[in-house]
Amino acid sequence: MATTLERPAVLKRPPAVPRRPANSWVAWIFVLPFLVVFVVFWAGPLLAGLGMSFTDMRSTDVRDPLAVDVVGVENYLRLFDDELMRKAALNTLIFVVTTLPLTIVLGLAAAVALNSGIARLPAAFFRLGYYTPYITSIIGIAVAWRFLLDPDAGPVNQFLGWIGIDGPAWLSDERTALPVIIVMTAWRSFGFDMVVLLAALQGIPKELYEAADIDGAGRRQRFRSVTVPMLKPALLFCTVYSSIGFAQFMEEPLVMTKGGPAGATTSASLAIYNQFGAGAYGYAGAAATVLFTVIVALAFLQFRIGRRS
Amino acid sequence: MRRRVSTYVLLAAGLLVVVFPFLWTLLASFKPEGEIRRNPPTLLPAEWTASNYTGLFERMNMGTAFLNSAVIAIALVVANLLFCSMVGYAFAKLRFRFRNTLFGLVMVQMMVPAIVVMVPQFVLIAKLGLVNTFLGIVLPFVVAPLGIFMMRQFIADIPDELLQAARVDGAREFRVFFSIVLPLCRPALATLGLITFMTSWNNFLWPAVVAQSEDMYTLPVALAIFSNAQATQYGLLIAGAVVVVAPILLLFLFLQRYFVQGIASTGLK
Numbered sequence: 001m002a003t004t005l006e007r008p009a010v011l012k013r014p015p016a017v018p019r020r021p022a023n024s025w026v027a028w029i030f031v032l033p034f035l036v037v038f039v040v041f042w043a044g045p046l047l048a049g050l051g052m053s054f055t056d057m058r059s060t061d062v063r064d065p066l067a068v069d070v071v072g073v074e075n076y077l078r079l080f081d082d083e084l085m086r087k088a089a090l091n092t093l094i095f096v097v098t099t100l101p102l103t104i105v106l107g108l109a110a111a112v113a114l115n116s117g118i119a120r121l122p123a124a125f126f127r128l129g130y131y132t133p134y135i136t137s138i139i140g141i142a143v144a145w146r147f148l149l150d151p152d153a154g155p156v157n158q159f160l161g162w163i164g165i166d167g168p169a170w171l172s173d174e175r176t177a178l179p180v181i182i183v184m185t186a187w188r189s190f191g192f193d194m195v196v197l198l199a200a201l202q203g204i205p206k207e208l209y210e211a212a213d214i215d216g217a218g219r220r221q222r223f224r225s226v227t228v229p230m231l232k233p234a235l236l237f238c239t240v241y242s243s244i245g246f247a248q249f250m251e252e253p254l255v256m257t258k259g260g261p262a263g264a265t266t267s268a269s270l271a272i273y274n275q276f277g278a279g280a281y282g283y284a285g286a287a288a289t290v291l292f293t294v295i296v297a298l299a300f301l302q303f304r305i306g307r308r309s
Numbered sequence: 310m311r312r313r314v315s316t317y318v319l320l321a322a323g324l325l326v327v328v329f330p331f332l333w334t335l336l337a338s339f340k341p342e343g344e345i346r347r348n349p350p351t352l353l354p355a356e357w358t359a360s361n362y363t364g365l366f367e368r369m370n371m372g373t374a375f376l377n378s379a380v381i382a383i384a385l386v387v388a389n390l391l392f393c394s395m396v397g398y399a400f401a402k403l404r405f406r407f408r409n410t411l412f413g414l415v416m417v418q419m420m421v422p423a424i425v426v427m428v429p430q431f432v433l434i435a436k437l438g439l440v441n442t443f444l445g446i447v448l449p450f451v452v453a454p455l456g457i458f459m460m461r462q463f464i465a466d467i468p469d470e471l472l473q474a475a476r477v478d479g480a481r482e483f484r485v486f487f488s489i490v491l492p493l494c495r496p497a498l499a500t501l502g503l504i505t506f507m508t509s510w511n512n513f514l515w516p517a518v519v520a521q522s523e524d525m526y527t528l529p530v531a532l533a534i535f536s537n538a539q540a541t542q543y544g545l546l547i548a549g550a551v552v553v554v555a556p557i558l559l560l561f562l563f564l565q566r567y568f569v570q571g572i573a574s575t576g577l578k
Contacts, residue, residue: 024403024404024405024406026403026482026483027399027403027404027405027408028405030395030396030398030399030403030482030486031395031396031399031400031405031411033392033395033396033451033452034392034396034411034415034452034457035411037448037449037451037452038414038415038418040433041426041430041433041448041449042418042421042426042449043414044429044433045426045428045429045430045433046421046425046426046429048429048432049425049426049428049429052429062432062435110320110323113316113319113320113323114320116312116313116316117313117316118313118316118317118320122317122320124565126320126321126323126324127565127569128561128562128565129324129327129328130323130324130327132327132328132331132558132561133327133330133331135507135511135557135558135561135568136331136511136554136557136558137510137511137513137528137529137553137554137557138511138513138529139513139529139532139533139536139550139553140529140532140550140551140553140554141330141550142536143334143532143536143546143547143549143550144330144331144333144334144547144550145330147334147337147543147546147547148330148333148334150543152346152348153345153346153541153543155333155350158348158349158350161348162349187327192572195568195569195572195573196572196573198573199569199572199573199574200573244419244420247422248422248423248424250424250514251513251514255513255533269422269423269424272424272425273424273427276424276427276428281428284428285428288422288424288425289425291422291424291425292420292421292422292425295420295422296417296420299420
């Protein structure tokens with residue numbers, strides 16, 4: 001009863017409804033879960049890795065971390081002379097600059113096709129089919145692809161055999177191993193871009209196309225001067241999000257080829273993983289720090305360029 | 310009209326290429342080992358058999374791994390639904406110092422490669438005595454940055470007047486959150502739950518590091534270890550892959566609407 005009596009008084013002067021600086025401590029309770037997990041499980045380990053990178057710490061030093069020697073930037077200098085690390089960096093670069101456009105082009109093509117007057121039910125069916133690889137466990141995919149590409153038992157080389165082609169040993173041939181992983185990753189990832197781009201396409205106002213029609217624009221011109229500019233934010237998102245993911249790729253080669261043959265599919269992340277496995281924590285920490293820096297820089301650079309144009 | 314037909318043909322051809330690895334593998338999982346390796350290959354099994362599946366469950370502890378994967382995924386779904394929406398609410402509707410800085414940290418966490426923090430995280434888990442436990446597998450992921458981002462986007466669209474009206478009524482911030490904001494978030498929560506379940510179910514690297522005994526393995530870990538030991542036992546391996554993949558596909562078959570809407574709204578804002 002008391003509340004109903006009080007209410008009109010407040011309503012009379014709406015500006016006095018408190019903007020609630022008082023809820024600021026409540027806000028901290030709401031963000032507490034993130035704060036705790038971030039500090040303990042992410043920022044802490046990130047800084048620990050950074051600290052490690054300036055020492056000669058090995059896995060045997062974990063029990064007594066204070067016994068390690070500080071070696072300054074020696075680990076970082078060693079990185080640049082390390083044949084394997086250079087190869088891993090090159091592989092990662094090749095992987096990103098090929099997989100990224102491949103994924104986006106496939107995603108865009110699928111989105112445009114699905115948006116060209118396909119009835120709703122078949123469209124939903126195709127859409128689900130196209131992003132199935134994206135939602136699938138990498139282990140499941142690795143098992144399937146290794147079987148399909150098996151030089152003897154796999155159907156791919158059996159099919160090729162019918163048309164007289166002697167298929168290579170895809171995953172143990174230095175020339176084909178990385179391309180296979182690139183194609184597999186594009187196949188696995190394009191469905192995500194498709195979903196994002198399809199939503200963006202559906203958000204383009206019809207009037208823009210009508211206006212273009214009135215101006216006598218052809219199909220190709222409509223695509224270039226209406227669709228592409230309107231898709232820019234979505235394309236930027238796909239580019240940034242995918243390149244962050246692709247730059248740290250490692251599970252794909254880990255489960256498909258273990259980085260082989262002869263390091264042909266060893267990515268930066270996988271090389272770091274192997275160094276950790278070998279117990280060289282300081283050295284691995286240095287490589288990890290460089291990788292993280294490159295990824296953050298890449299993301300910010302893309303945002304800058306994307307925002308400006 | 311002709312263009313529409315050709316679009317359908319193109320889409321169907323594309324679909325065939327995309328799902329070929331799945332279809333072929335699924336069909337092969339019902340063939341005996343000898344038929345799997347036969348050249349020329351058969352599309353449909355000449356002789357249907359479930360022996361790969363029964364063999365799989367005899368040779369490795371798939372039941373336990375399946376259960377472990379499910380328990381971990383469900384725990385992460387519950388945790389993320391609660392925590393991501395709480396944090397997302399604070400970022401969307403509450404004013405406090407360092408709000409933007411903190412939100413920047415959410416974005417930074419999104420960019421941290423798993424490999425960069427893996428070893429320090431493991432050392433930490435070891436110090437906490439959580440190696441080979443569910444808690445150790447789950448803790449770093451109980452409040453995912455992508456989830457926070459999604460919930461913030463969604464909650465930002467809830468009109469301020471709605472919340473102000475409740476606050477004027479004297480509702481505490483927690484009651485505003487639980488009785489007004491959360492119920493309105495249902496579609497976003499469905500999306501977040503689905504994506505969290507999928508991510509957890511498919512997660513491989515971290516569970517492989519933390520789980521050390523067979524009774525703690527998740528499905529992908531169990532399958533990876535099995536495939537390292539039996540690289541050419543295709544029948545069993547393929548059946549294992551089907552067991553890992555099928556639950557997620559079934560889930561998406563029924564809930565794909567939420568996935569599509571969620572990704573779309575996250576990507577566009």
